[in-house]
Amino acid sequence: MRFRFKALGLHLLGSACALTLILGGLYVGWYRWPGWYLSGVLRVLLIVGIVDLALGPTLTGIIANPRKPRRELARDIAVIVTVQIAALIYGAATLWQGRPLYYVFSVNSLSMVQASDIEPGEIALARQQNPVFAPHWYSLPRWVWAPLPDNPQEAAKIVNSTVFGSGKDVVDMPRYFKPWDQGLPQLREQLMRLDDIKQLNKAQKQSLTARMSADGLAPQQRNGLIMWGGDGVLRLLAAFDPVTLQIKAILRPDTEPELPHHPVTLPRRRAHS
Numbered sequence: 001m002r003f004r005f006k007a008l009g010l011h012l013l014g015s016a017c018a019l020t021l022i023l024g025g026l027y028v029g030w031y032r033w034p035g036w037y038l039s040g041v042l043r044v045l046l047i048v049g050i051v052d053l054a055l056g057p058t059l060t061g062i063i064a065n066p067r068k069p070r071r072e073l074a075r076d077i078a079v080i081v082t083v084q085i086a087a088l089i090y091g092a093a094t095l096w097q098g099r100p101l102y103y104v105f106s107v108n109s110l111s112m113v114q115a116s117d118i119e120p121g122e123i124a125l126a127r128q129q130n131p132v133f134a135p136h137w138y139s140l141p142r143w144v145w146a147p148l149p150d151n152p153q154e155a156a157k158i159v160n161s162t163v164f165g166s167g168k169d170v171v172d173m174p175r176y177f178k179p180w181d182q183g184l185p186q187l188r189e190q191l192m193r194l195d196d197i198k199q200l201n202k203a204q205k206q207s208l209t210a211r212m213s214a215d216g217l218a219p220q221q222r223n224g225l226i227m228w229g230g231d232g233v234l235r236l237l238a239a240f241d242p243v244t245l246q247i248k249a250i251l252r253p254d255t256e257p258e259l260p261h262h263p264v265t266l267p268r269r270r271a272h273s
Helices: 002-031 042-063 070-097 120-129 152-163 180-190 202-214
Strands: 100-106 109-114 142-145 224-228 235-240 247-251
Touching: 002 042, 002 070, 002 100, 042 070, 100 180, 142 180, 202 247
Parallel strands: 100 142, 109 224
Antiparallel strands: 100 109, 224 235, 235 247
């Protein structure tokens, strides 16, 4: 029994180290709040965690027998580790493809744009026409403004394709992105009172009212903006300081207690002469 527990413990330690190294790197680089919530990655992490931290070490504990030939034991453990590695590669690849690249203000809302949302052709166009905001494999999440193009025909084409679901939205086109602070005058005009936000139901508004008040925010002021996730279903409320337009809090619109999260880091305001 002691041999089994030792094998299980060593396997669990190795699995935990590998999982922490890979997933920790992805979290620190791309999935800090609100990225982990808006991308819905908890389902992927649950699968990877069950396989790598529960199933793998448990199977090792079951098959570990000091009377079993070492060659046979090594073969069995190798099979288990192979399955674990496959699950870890699946999870890491899924997280990499869905990593948040931009938090975008456009028209009247905020949205998260993931790597999988941007087509290769759009990346190529962005590198030619707007290289400062073009995504690269090493790009970390950035807060940007995505106005419609100045050309009326091109703007109408994007709007129509978005409305009828036949094409990409401007938030998925980095060639049109501009610095975050340039969009703040338009953003100010779109801020809403909590009671006026139609995407939230009565229970959500009551919950958010209590939490905003506890954080020293005024829900009766025009300081809120909906923030959409990649699937268009998950959403948050971004609460702004109405004077400085800095985001003071990003809150989940549900009635369950929120998990702790890191403060939101926005680009510095540039000085204007």
